[in-house]
Amino acid sequence: DADVTQTPRNRITKTGKRIMLECSQTKGHDRMYWYRQDPGLGLRLIYYSFDVKDINKGEISDGYSVSRQAQAKFSLSLESAIPNQTALYFCATSDPAGGVDTQYFGPGTRLTVL
Amino acid sequence: KQEVTQIPAALSVPEGENLVLNCSFTDSAIYNLQWFRQDPGKGLTSLLLIQSSQREQTSGRLNASLDKSSGRSTLYIAASQPGDSATYLCAFRSGNFGNEKLTFGTGTRLTIIP
Numbered sequence: 001d002a003d004v005t006q007t008p009r010n011r012i013t014k015t016g017k018r019i020m021l022e023c024s025q026t027k028g029h030d031r032m033y034w035y036r037q038d039p040g041l042g043l044r045l046i047y048y049s050f051d052v053k054d055i056n057k058g059e060i061s062d063g064y065s066v067s068r069q070a071q072a073k074f075s076l077s078l079e080s081a082i083p084n085q086t087a088l089y090f091c092a093t094s095d096p097a098g099g100v101d102t103q104y105f106g107p108g109t110r111l112t113v114l
Numbered sequence: 115k116q117e118v119t120q121i122p123a124a125l126s127v128p129e130g131e132n133l134v135l136n137c138s139f140t141d142s143a144i145y146n147l148q149w150f151r152q153d154p155g156k157g158l159t160s161l162l163l164i165q166s167s168q169r170e171q172t173s174g175r176l177n178a179s180l181d182k183s184s185g186r187s188t189l190y191i192a193a194s195q196p197g198d199s200a201t202y203l204c205a206f207r208s209g210n211f212g213n214e215k216l217t218f219g220t221g222t223r224l225t226i227i228p
Contacts, residue, residue, distance in 0.1 A: 004157070042203070042218040043158075058215070082221070090157060101207065102148065103156035103216065 003027045004106035012112045019078040021109050023091030031094040032074040036087040081113045119221035128227050135189040135222050137204035145207040149189045152201040157220045194226045
């Protein structure tokens with residue numbers, strides 16, 4: 001089984017709808033991240049959480065919110081989706097133990113907002 | 115603000131050739147850099163991580179180098195194979211302790227021609 005899973009894998013929705021993307025991990029990592037990937041722009045950080053009680057805004061948090069329900073679960077919400085939020089969304093986890101904070105990525109969720 | 119550039123955006127080479135992918139960055143105050151591989155429909159897989167105090171790392175046919183003074187990193191792939199076809203992303207970790215972030219390049223799409 002994959003260590004980092006994302007649901008759904010694909011979603012098509014309409015402008016104004018509320019959408020939740022979910023991420024679960026079995027790696028036991030405290031740190032979790034949400035990124036979006038757009039063609040020609042690379043991955044950009046939306047939100048990150050270093051433990052269950054810690055939530056931080058990333059580079060492009062406007063229009064998004066997150067919830068860290070447990071160490072293993074980190075959800076991303078779009079309260080009112082708009083077309084320019086069409087992108088590929090990735091969840092990632094990491095563990096800085098040993099001084100090497102490698103990130104492990106989920107398979108991604110492709111979101112299309114019409 | 116850290117900016118990361120990967121040129122070219124796409125590269126095609128015949129099977130068996132050695133090749134080099136390039137990554138340049140603007141801020142030399144980095145903790146480490148990573149090279150990732152991204153396959154369609156899948157997440158990112160970490161290939162190599164170089165700490166800021168290191169000059170290179172090797173894994174099998176892959177060798178990554180880091181030159182902080184010139185703001186450059188390269189990923190060398192020896193004896194390329196069709197299975198190496200993927201998008202390759204570099205990412206730098208920078209920032210203050212507890213507030214580190216990864217900054218990604220836009221990627222190079224590599225195609226190995228059988």
